[in-house]
Amino acid sequence: MLISCKECNHKISDKANTCPNCGYPLRRIKPAVKSKEGLFLKSMNFGCFLFIIFLILRKHT
Ligand SMILES: [Zn+2]
Incomplete structure (x- = not known):
């Protein structure tokens, strides 16, 4: 499809x-950035x- x-x-x-x-730039949200953010939150x-x-x-010691 052309836009x-x-x-x-x-x-294009x-x-x-x-x-x-x-x-x-047509695509601002890249999946790589998303997964990196998820990994950051996980850590x-x-x-x-x-x-x-x-x-x-x-507390115990
Ligand atoms: Zn252009």
């Missing part, structure tokens, strides 16, 4: 990431989990 670029109105494929005419939760365990262990 027109918002910047230059050049006819909707599967293209950027406009070949002016380089305008954050793991860090919180370790911190809670650390606090519990400190």
